[in-house]
Amino acid sequence: MKILKHVPKFHAKIYSLLKKVPKGKVTTYKHLAHAVKSKAYRAVGQAMKYNPYAPIVPCHRVVASDGSIGGFQGSKNPKGKEIKKKIRMLEEEGITLKNGQIIDFKNILFEFK
């Protein structure tokens, strides 16, 4: 990917891992953090929020540990349509969602083992 300056190391690390997630699969903030040997769950969230590699990094494939969508485009948007957009993007990849939750979550979960 292109190297943008002023991109924190930790974030770059997250991007590198995340862009390896295959289409039709998802991962969680927890797994990402664990993949970098850290418990910076929240820092991962920041990496998404400040994601400078929008199309390259599939930030929509990152979900919460319980299989819920989590947030999108800046914090949670309960009534916002942006979150629905994220859901649609996932469905485009063959991921089934219901009420903000991934149906076959465990089945399509990608782990960085």
Next chain:
DNA sequence: CTCGTGACTTACG
């Protein structure tokens, strides 16, 4: 160094 801020997680009522 200390503080505030999170697209988080887990543990308790």
Next chain:
DNA sequence: ACGTAAGCCACGA
């Protein structure tokens, strides 16, 4: 199931 509290880490000011 739901709301709250506490723990956690990285980053910028």
